[in-house]
Amino acid sequence: MTKTLIVTCHPYDGSFCHALMESVSKGAVDAGNAVEVIDLEADHFDPVMHSADLIGFLKHQSQDEQAQAYIEKVRSADHLVLIFPIWWELMPAMMKGFIDKVVFPGETFDYTHGGMGMRSLLPSLKSTTIITTMNTPKTLYRWVFGNAIQRALVRGTLKKMGLQHVQWFSCNMVKGSSNKRRQAWLARANRVGSKQ
Template sequence: MRTAIIFNHPNEGSYCNAILQSVTKGLQKANHEVDLIHLDNDGFNPAMSKADLKAFVDHQPIDPQVINYNERLKKANHLIFIFPIWWDIMPATTKGFIDRVLFPGVVYDHHPRGFGLVPLLKNLKSVTIITTMNKPKIMYSLIIGNLIRKVMLRSVFKTIGYKKRNWISFTSVKSVGQKKREEWLINLEARFSKSN
């Protein structure tokens, strides 16, 4: 199995980085080949330019970095996104990855009957989103409305047609205490060491 991890957090000491390490260890124990797309270290530009938009409309990516990411996504059996929730949604760099890399003609196509989308990543079996936030779970769920579930799982990947989707949400990260955070990391490593 080949897993592509799309990671977005600029602070190397963040809890997201600790999650990345635990997930990677677990996947390696399960004999997955791990392909890390580290958006911050890669200097990925999330802003779509005029040239990018024309390329998007033409279904022909032109940015070498986007083309590279596309080729790596084509080889993946599983996608894992890891990022913090800031102001109730994903950081701009993750949103830019969705906008600029999930390309028509590469990741999906329009249905020939004109309604809906058709997935094109033939090797892709599942998508997992892993997030951190400081809000309590009930506040994000009831008051904010679980925006990540709506945007990433339903609006993006369900619309494209990928059926196996999962969201692992770590809430109240700063207030739960070190012991709980360590337990989460141990459980994550164990969970992904059993993935197939």
């Protein structure tokens, strides 16, 4: 049975991000997968890297108890799904803090080649899917704003730390999208959850 871990971040329960999270969850349950949701807002997660966290980073041991609990959940997952909105072309602070405190040396990755490379410490994790919402057109986000999520999160973080099978799908121009378009996005999210 596949274990799907969803990490979501949006302050409004009526958001399209919330609908996407529910669709991924339903797809997972309907496929017979185990599913768990980390709602960073509901957990009142502290995204700030404090001095103790930075010392822990140097010592390769997480100091944040909440982050430690998240790390254990990520370690046991087969499929990780990150769902969040794009604000000012980047992820919200809570999602960035999750990355800072969970993508942690000695916990979820380690250094290789004299510190120049990285390898994943997540042998169970088979795939990672990023789902985002934004009101920027896709071509504008890619060619004017530099495709920040692709560069910084997909390539610069997840693949860099050694994860395989990382995919990102973006729901662009959500505010003005048709119901038909939204249903297509939700159907795709459902298929993400049903992944075996």
